[in-house]
Amino acid sequence: MSKAFYITTPIYYVNASPHIGHAYTTIVADVLARYYRMTGVETFFLTGTDEHGDKIAEVAKTAGIAPKEYADRISAQFRILWPELSITNDYFIRTTDQNHQETVRYILQKVYTSGDIYFGQYEGYYCVGCERFYMEKELVDGKCPDHQVQPEYRKESNYFFRMSKYQDWLIDHIKKNPDFIRPERYKNEVLAFLREPLEDLCISRPKTRLEWGITLPFDENYVTYVWFDALINYVTALDYPAGEKFKKFWPAAQHLIAKDILKPHGIYWPTMLKAADIEPYRHLNVHGYWNFDSSKMSKSLGNVVQPLELKDKYGLDAFRYFLLRDMVFGLDSNFSEEAFVQRLNSDLANDLGNLVSRTITMAIKYCDGKVPAMGPEHYDKLLLQAAQQTVAEVENCFQEMSLHKALIAIWEFINITNKYIVENEPWTLGKDPENGGKLVAIMYNLLAALRAISILISPFMPGTAQKILQQIGAAENQKLDLAGVAKWGALKTGSPLTRGESLFPRIEKDKEKPAPVKNAAAIDLKPEIDYEEFAKVDLRVATILAAQMVPKSNKLIQLTIDIGEERTIVAGIGKDYKPEEMIGKKIVIVANLKPAKLMGVESRGMLLATDTAEGLTVLAFDREAKTGAKIR
Numbered sequence: 001m002s003k004a005f006y007i008t009t010p011i012y013y014v015n016a017s018p019h020i021g022h023a024y025t026t027i028v029a030d031v032l033a034r035y036y037r038m039t040g041v042e043t044f045f046l047t048g049t050d051e052h053g054d055k056i057a058e059v060a061k062t063a064g065i066a067p068k069e070y071a072d073r074i075s076a077q078f079r080i081l082w083p084e085l086s087i088t089n090d091y092f093i094r095t096t097d098q099n100h101q102e103t104v105r106y107i108l109q110k111v112y113t114s115g116d117i118y119f120g121q122y123e124g125y126y127c128v129g130c131e132r133f134y135m136e137k138e139l140v141d142g143k144c145p146d147h148q149v150q151p152e153y154r155k156e157s158n159y160f161f162r163m164s165k166y167q168d169w170l171i172d173h174i175k176k177n178p179d180f181i182r183p184e185r186y187k188n189e190v191l192a193f194l195r196e197p198l199e200d201l202c203i204s205r206p207k208t209r210l211e212w213g214i215t216l217p218f219d220e221n222y223v224t225y226v227w228f229d230a231l232i233n234y235v236t237a238l239d240y241p242a243g244e245k246f247k248k249f250w251p252a253a254q255h256l257i258a259k260d261i262l263k264p265h266g267i268y269w270p271t272m273l274k275a276a277d278i279e280p281y282r283h284l285n286v287h288g289y290w291n292f293d294s295s296k297m298s299k300s301l302g303n304v305v306q307p308l309e310l311k312d313k314y315g316l317d318a319f320r321y322f323l324l325r326d327m328v329f330g331l332d333s334n335f336s337e338e339a340f341v342q343r344l345n346s347d348l349a350n351d352l353g354n355l356v357s358r359t360i361t362m363a364i365k366y367c368d369g370k371v372p373a374m375g376p377e378h379y380d381k382l383l384l385q386a387a388q389q390t391v392a393e394v395e396n397c398f399q400e401m402s403l404h405k406a407l408i409a410i411w412e413f414i415n416i417t418n419k420y421i422v423e424n425e426p427w428t429l430g431k432d433p434e435n436g437g438k439l440v441a442i443m444y445n446l447l448a449a450l451r452a453i454s455i456l457i458s459p460f461m462p463g464t465a466q467k468i469l470q471q472i473g474a475a476e477n478q479k480l481d482l483a484g485v486a487k488w489g490a491l492k493t494g495s496p497l498t499r500g501e502s503l504f505p506r507i508e509k510d511k512e513k514p515a516p517v518k519n520a521a522a523i524d525l526k527p528e529i530d531y532e533e534f535a536k537v538d539l540r541v542a543t544i545l546a547a548q549m550v551p552k553s554n555k556l557i558q559l560t561i562d563i564g565e566e567r568t569i570v571a572g573i574g575k576d577y578k579p580e581e582m583i584g585k586k587i588v589i590v591a592n593l594k595p596a597k598l599m600g601v602e603s604r605g606m607l608l609a610t611d612t613a614e615g616l617t618v619l620a621f622d623r624e625a626k627t628g629a630k631i632r
């Protein structure tokens with residue numbers, strides 16, 4: 001195994017606040033970083049923010065502030081969030097950092113000098129949301145398949161990267177290194193894409209159209225295309241070209257992304273690296289998407305909770321555990337609070353929480369509140385072997401990027417330990433002083449198993465691992481070292497045992513009381529209408545592109561929305577929502593309402609919302625809805 005490990009997350013766009021998708025990728029990267037550190041491998045973990053390009057320039061313009069100021073605000077939200085999720089990144093990069101801008105210019109110049117960047121004419125369909133040109137055949141009904149918006153037809157002179165030149169090399173590299181892109185389905189997706197001729201990549205934007213970017217070193221009238229800029233962050237952070245970190249960590253580079261950005265990472269980036277004479281990264285690890293089913297969320301517990309808020313509601317480690325346990329790496333998953341609570345109750349409260357509290361209570365009682373002295377002849381061979389086997393399985397799972405399987409293996413060991421208690425019945429032995437020696441040996445084996453479990457779970461649930469070590473008197477002297485998991489003798493004789501608070505209290509579902517059925521008069525229904533009357537109302541799915549408070553109003557928010565065409569609407573939701581949290585949301589609007597002016601701003605439509613005990617809530621969707629789609 002290589003003695004270095006370099007893990008990166010995507011650098012997140014600063015046009016919207018962090019959400020659970022960003023949290024998931026960053027938590028997975030954190031688990032990997034913690035795990036490799038624990039195996040003694042020198043590790044570098046990078047995350048950060050992607051701050052240039054059309055998208056950011058546009059939201060900043062709508063918000064009426066400079067792009068850098070906008071980027072500063074949102075980038076800070078990410079930086080503040082990561083410690084709250086116990087993320088242990090070694091570096092936080094921003095593409096507006098001076099050293100990054102220099103690295104981008106250095107690489108551009110290098111590739112330009114070697115002849116792989118040329119100047120040419122381009123015309124085509126440009127989608128602002130994707131920040132790229134589309135070929136006509138890629139459009140669906142003339143629209144961008146991702147954003148459902150008709151792209152603009154643009155014709156301009158630009159700089160191009162000779163990506164096509166590296167097509168055969170890339171196919172060959174992927175075939176020779178079958179785990180270059182993993183899981184396999186994504187490797188196949190990239191290879192399928194490479195079956196078509198690869199086009200050259202347009203890597204500049206004229207300043208007449210976009211100023212918010214890194215100026216090309218060889219033409220100051222152009223800025224760099226945001227992807228050519230952003231991908232380079234992965235080497236900037238290692239002080240490419242001369243840095244020691246680059247030498248040490250680049251050969252061990254592993255990127256972590258979701259499937260949405262497979263093409264830039266699987267195709268643009270390796271060809272860019274090749275052209276810049278940098279060796280390819282080691283692995284591209286691609287995971288699926290979290291989808292949301294908020295109606296289930298509300299049905300199960302009677303309240304709608306933003307997924308990131310579940311961390312505050314149920315605790316960080318439960319949140320991390322759920323995300324890591326419930327998603328099969330590479331496949332999509334559905335996020336529901338109901339599933340979260342179920343996992344918390346069964347795996348965390350029942351299996352792990354009970355094991356810890358039972359063991360500590362009994363050990364305090366039968367061993368005078370201290371770790372007893374114990375010779376190796378009393379080590380339970382089966383339990384010890386099970387611990388060793390678990391370590392081997394966990395190692396395999398990490399090699400394969402199968403974190404949910406690693407957790408399954410650890411939980412098997414937790415349940416073997418639970419079974420050990422049931423089979424040995426310490427409470428029965430405790431009734432007869434004759435059994436004293438045997439009883440203490442059992443307790444010692446249980447404490448050693450708890451120590452093993454703490455180390456095994458520490459990359460996933462670092463806080464819980466520390467709490468358990470604390471209870472078995474080992475918090476200070478335990479190095480989190482994977483090789484030491486099955487060292488049964490590592491517990492220090494005489495260390496005090498302490499009962500802590502319950503690690504994971506069970507969550508009892510509020511019994512939902514069925515609401516009493518009222519008659520029409522009591523619920524104040526409006527007079528009946530027929531379907532034709534209803535059908536006159538044109539309801540649409542709208543995606544919010546930008547949001548800002550209407551000047552001088554404390555209630556009105558001006559929303560720039562996309563319903564297949566761009567519009568402005570004004571909504572009286574400013575007391576219940578912050579403008580920035582609305583960006584990116586899909587909502588329901590009445591699209592054919594006569595325009596009305598609200599505090600000087602013309603509103604062309606109205607969003608739908610309802611009152612709740614906590615204030616207004618805007619109508620949203622259970623599943624992914626298409627921008628502009630009709631609502632029937």
Ligand code: MSP
Pocket residue numbers: 009010011012013014020021022024025050230231232233256257258259260261288289290291
């Ligand atoms: N700025 C680019 C990346 C440049 S990397 C050189 C970008 N940013 S992003 O803010 O849109 O982040 C996309 C990434 O966020 C995904 O690849 C994934 O890591 C994470 N996720 C966003 N939504 C997600 C889900 N619903 N589910 C899982 N992860 C998702 O693309």
